[in-house]
Amino acid sequence: MTREEPRSRPYTKKKCRQYTMEYLNYGFIPSPKNAQLPMCLICEKMFSNEAMKPSKLLEHWRKTFNFQSFKFHARPTLTTVFSSAAQQVESDGMKASYNISLLIAKTGKPHTIDEELILPAVSEVLHTVLHKPATDIIKKIPLSNTTVQRRIDEMPTDVEDTLYSYLRTVQFLLQQDESTLPGDEALLLAYVRFIKEEKINEKLLFAKPLETDTTERSIFLAVEELFKEKEIPLTNLLAVASDGAPAMVSCHLGFIAYLTEFRSERLSAGCTGGALRNSQTRSSCKALY
Incomplete structure (x- = not known):
């Protein structure tokens, strides 16, 4: 009896694709x-x-294709390279224009000093010290008489808008003071004190003439008008202070009474001329006073 040989599997030819x-x-x-x-x-x-x-x-x-298409469209070109460089120079020139205008305003010099002295001085430094052509750089710094005036007018507006925007989001103290201008015209000054970046900041909120009288109602209406116009919530007021003068203290307490009607919480009060008499003010406003 012979041993059967194992059956071999049928051979299948591997299919090879051909390029078409x-x-x-x-x-x-x-x-x-x-x-x-x-x-x-x-x-x-x-x-x-x-x-x-x-x-x-x-x-x-x-x-x-999707990757290469994105890479192709994002590639730097001559147009984008020179355009970005020109925009950077123009942006730096605009920044320099504002900074120089601020220096002119701080020193109280006439606005014509930029064209008479500042630009020639900058040109001399670029040409003599840095050995760079000054003409192209000077052209990027707009500093005409009217431009400087416009810059000076724009900067306070921007500072005020920044302050109002910040007061909408934080609690702060309000300090009132009354002054008299020549001609017996009453002027109401209001300052705010708040914490920003872990530092105490004090800013002038407004200076408004009191057209009718200096009663507590007139003062309250002046403050309320500004808060409504700038969309600052009255509830953000943490405390109110006055200069401590007897006439102002009496008016100040009346102002607090009007203001309390618009708040669910009682408002702290104090005088900046001496120690704060209200214990609640001392504890809640310790960081700000």
Whole structure:
């Protein structure tokens, strides 16, 4: 009896795909090294025979094309390079214009000093010390007489808007003071004190003439009008202080009474001329006073 030999599996020939012109639809051409294998037109990657399925080629094309398309559109060009450089120079020139205008305002010099002295001095420094052509740089700094005046007028407005915007979001103290101008005209001064970046800041909120009288109601209406106009909540008021003068203290207490009607919590009061008499004010406003 002979032993049966194991049956051998039937031999199946492995199917090899051949490059066809159909692959051009997916962005593939015959590889220069092997014309039977496809090569991507974008990344120049050659694919093996197993990866020649149309679905795999199409997936590779979509991923590569999207990335390369983004990379292409985000590339720096001559236009963008020179445009960004010009914008930077123009922005720096505008900043210098505002800074110089602020210096002129602080020193109280006439606005014509920029064209008569400042620009020639800057030009001399650029030419003599830095050995750079001053003409192109000077042109980027607008400092005419009218420009300086406009800059000076714009800066206080921007400072006020920044203050009002900040007071809408924080609690603060309000200090009132009354002054008399020539001609017996009453002027109400209001200061705010608040904490910003862990530092105590004190700013002038407004200076308004009292057209009718100096009663507590007139003072309250002047403050309320500004708060409504600038959209500052009265509830942000933590405490109110006065200068301590007898006439002002009496008026100050009346102002507190009007103000309390608009608040659910009782408002702290105090005098800045001496020690704070109200214990609640001392405890709640310790950081600000």
